[in-house]
Amino acid sequence: xxxxxxxxxxxxxxxxxxxxxxxxxxxxxxxxxxxxxxxxxxxxxxxxxxxxxxxxxxxxxxxxxxxxxxxxxxxxxxxxxxxxxxxxxxxxxxxxxxxxxxxxxxxxxxxxxxxxxxxxxxxxxxxxxxxxxxxxxxxxxxxxxxxxxxxxxxxxxxxxxxxxxxxxxxxxxxxxxxxxxxxxxxxxxxxxxxxxxxxxxxxxxxxxxxxxxxxxxxxxxxxxxxxxxxxxxxxxxxxxxxxxxxxxxxxxxxxxxxxxxxxxxxxxxxxxxxxxxxxxxxxxxxxxxxxxxxxxxxxxxxxxxxxxxxxxxxxxxxxxxxxxxxxxxxxxxxxxxxxxxxxxxxxxxxxxxxxxxxxxxxxxxxxxxxxxxxxxxxxxxxxxxxxxxx
Amino acid sequence: xxxxxxxxxxxxxxxxxxxxxxxxxxxxxxxxxxxxxxxxxxxxxxxxxxxxxxxxxxxxxxxxxxxxxxxxxxxxxxxxxxxxxxxxxxxxxxxxxxxxxxxxxxxxxxxxxxxxxxxxxxxxxxxxxxxxxxxxxxxxxxxxxxxxxxxxxxxxxxxxxxxxxxxxxxxxxxxxxxxxxxxxxxxxxxxxxxxxxxxxxxxxxxxxxxxxxxxxxxxxxxxxxxxxxxxxxxxxxxxxxxxxxxxxxxx
Numbered sequence: 001x002x003x004x005x006x007x008x009x010x011x012x013x014x015x016x017x018x019x020x021x022x023x024x025x026x027x028x029x030x031x032x033x034x035x036x037x038x039x040x041x042x043x044x045x046x047x048x049x050x051x052x053x054x055x056x057x058x059x060x061x062x063x064x065x066x067x068x069x070x071x072x073x074x075x076x077x078x079x080x081x082x083x084x085x086x087x088x089x090x091x092x093x094x095x096x097x098x099x100x101x102x103x104x105x106x107x108x109x110x111x112x113x114x115x116x117x118x119x120x121x122x123x124x125x126x127x128x129x130x131x132x133x134x135x136x137x138x139x140x141x142x143x144x145x146x147x148x149x150x151x152x153x154x155x156x157x158x159x160x161x162x163x164x165x166x167x168x169x170x171x172x173x174x175x176x177x178x179x180x181x182x183x184x185x186x187x188x189x190x191x192x193x194x195x196x197x198x199x200x201x202x203x204x205x206x207x208x209x210x211x212x213x214x215x216x217x218x219x220x221x222x223x224x225x226x227x228x229x230x231x232x233x234x235x236x237x238x239x240x241x242x243x244x245x246x247x248x249x250x251x252x253x254x255x256x257x258x259x260x261x262x263x264x265x266x267x268x269x270x271x272x273x274x275x276x277x278x279x280x281x282x283x284x285x286x287x288x289x290x291x292x293x294x295x296x297x298x299x300x301x302x303x304x305x306x307x308x309x310x311x312x313x314x315x316x317x318x319x320x321x322x323x324x325x326x327x328x329x330x331x332x333x334x335x336x337x338x339x340x341x342x343x344x345x346x347x348x349x350x351x352x353x354x355x356x357x358x359x360x361x362x363x364x365x366x367x368x369x370x371x372x373x374x375x376x377x378x379x380x381x382x383x384x385x386x387x388x389x390x
Numbered sequence: 391x392x393x394x395x396x397x398x399x400x401x402x403x404x405x406x407x408x409x410x411x412x413x414x415x416x417x418x419x420x421x422x423x424x425x426x427x428x429x430x431x432x433x434x435x436x437x438x439x440x441x442x443x444x445x446x447x448x449x450x451x452x453x454x455x456x457x458x459x460x461x462x463x464x465x466x467x468x469x470x471x472x473x474x475x476x477x478x479x480x481x482x483x484x485x486x487x488x489x490x491x492x493x494x495x496x497x498x499x500x501x502x503x504x505x506x507x508x509x510x511x512x513x514x515x516x517x518x519x520x521x522x523x524x525x526x527x528x529x530x531x532x533x534x535x536x537x538x539x540x541x542x543x544x545x546x547x548x549x550x551x552x553x554x555x556x557x558x559x560x561x562x563x564x565x566x567x568x569x570x571x572x573x574x575x576x577x578x579x580x581x582x583x584x585x586x587x588x589x590x591x592x593x594x595x596x597x598x599x600x601x602x603x604x605x606x607x608x609x610x611x612x613x614x615x616x617x618x619x620x621x622x623x624x625x626x627x628x629x630x631x632x633x634x635x636x637x638x639x640x641x
Contacts, residue, residue: 029641035472132639146492170489186633212634215482217495236495243497273499327440327447356447356468389470 056088078126155265263288290314294341443611524551
């Protein structure tokens with residue numbers, strides 16, 4: 001932990017020194033780069049059913065450092081710091097320990113403040129060394145391996161399942177892994193990755209081959225995935241002017257391989273943009289291991305999700321619409337309906353650009369489950385987010 | 391984002407080809423200028439400044455093109471978009487999102503979305519060859535523009551052409567063949583918008599306007615400006631530069 005803090009301070013002082021070099025050599029990228037953001041989130045969570053109302057606040061900072069050691073060799077460190085305060089921190093037992101969840105083999109996180117209603121947590125979710133040349137690209141360390149080819153749900157994304165509702169952490173946690181990529185032509189190639197987590201049975205070793213043909217991006221993968229063997233495929237192309245994408249992965253338990261039954265995770269999606277500025281999209285997700293009990297909605301937390309179970313229900317349908325209302329104002333609405341338990345999730349996002357580097361978002365997430373032939377509001381979260389990018 | 395991509399690809403492909411050969415035949419000027427750019431490359435660094443009465447937004451980009459087949463754009467500013475890249479290969483378009491560390495293939499319909507927030511239209515930007523093929527060209531005579539002696543050429547769409555403009559008038563500098571001014575007329579013959587080139591500089595070894603401003607008629611305080619910081623023509627760029635792997639690496 002102290003070592004990381006040391007690196008952080010060292011890198012920050014580098015930024016100062018490098019800033020001038022950067023402005024002079026406008027068209028050649030600087031060897032040292034730093035980028036990041038600061039976000040403030042105000043959340044109001046309430047449930048009419050339970051009569052509960054909780055406010056929470058947090059500041060979310062990200063610092064991305066990269067340094068080019070030589071033309072092919074670079075290091076990368078990215079730090080995510082969150083400062084939580086208020087009611088939710090006070091009311092949640094062991095809040096700091098919950099925030100400090102880390103699945104990797106390297107311990108790269110620490111809590112710097114822990115008070116009754118104030119917690120500050122930092123994690124290095126990227127710390128890696130990369131070497132590349134014309135055809136090869138090798139990364140060792142904590143990194144994100146994103147194998148998704150569709151937009152909403154990604155059964156092929158074995159290393160880093162994306163929670164559709166976790167809109168504030170699009171970078172996602174890193175995997176502690178070795179990744180080797182080879183491409184001879186830049187449009188097709190192999191991607192081999194091996195990762196291990198701290199817990200037992202978290203080893204994943206997978207090989208993916210991707211290529212582009214006839215207007216389609218295609219990929220095939222085979223993996224030793226935790227307790228399973230996995231085989232998957234994905235595509236991204238179009239039918240007419242509409243996008244047409246899909247991903248499927250079959251998981252077969254390794255123990256009792258012949259007689260056990262496997263499970264499928266599959267998604268299909270399509271999207272279309274109209275000349276008037278409207279965007280519409282639809283997606284379907286089949287989850288073989290999905291539940292039918294509406295209360296399984298609680299499983300929808302980042303730590304429970306995996307490529308094998310991206311939604312807690314067997315079937316999920318997403319309808320999405322977005323419109324650029326003015327050049328500065330964007331509105332987006334996602335509706336997710338899960339036919340088995342009849343769960344409905346309403347997820348609007350409004351984005352307003354305050355200036356070149358400041359954005360204001362309003363996000364709502366409302367969950368409904370059926371009761372006496374109608375939808376009962378189970379819980380809601382209203383979030384106001386101010387973001388400054390630098 | 392995508393609108394900027396197509397906007398800038400289009401701007402490069404349409405406006406620079408009009409550096410014509412020394413001939414006074416209107417079609418020949420336009421065609422030869424266009425052919426001159428085909429199969430060659432450009433690398434440009436530019437800003438797009440969108441101005442509205444109450445706000446201004448600036449985006450900095452680096453753009454690589456090869457003919458009309460290939461293009462790559464890297465967003466350099468604002469910070470929140472930095473590193474985002476677009477790749478066009480023939481009719482396919484991909485988007486690299488550095489925060490997600492993944493490539494997204496865009497549906498063809500995104501290519502035809504309207505260009506909200508800028509004063510460019512779809513037809514201006516995407517159909518880069520239409521200046522030659524979709525219009526009949528007529529030399530109207532000479533006119534002065536920003537102190538330079540120009541050919542004034544009228545472009546009337548051919549009956550079968552699917553274009554939004556009723557007429558385009560170009561002012562092309564007689565000496566350097568610089569497109570100094572373009573007027574876009576709607577199908578009723580009313581002036582819709584004007585594109586004005588200014589701040590002539592040596593860019594890519596050729597004297598060119600480093601500033602191009604699109605001004606819509608009847609919208610006070612609205613404009614979109616392309617500001618070239620650097621431009622290099624004919625740097626050898628292999629087809630393998632315009633790939634999804636390269637898109638995730640460009641800086």
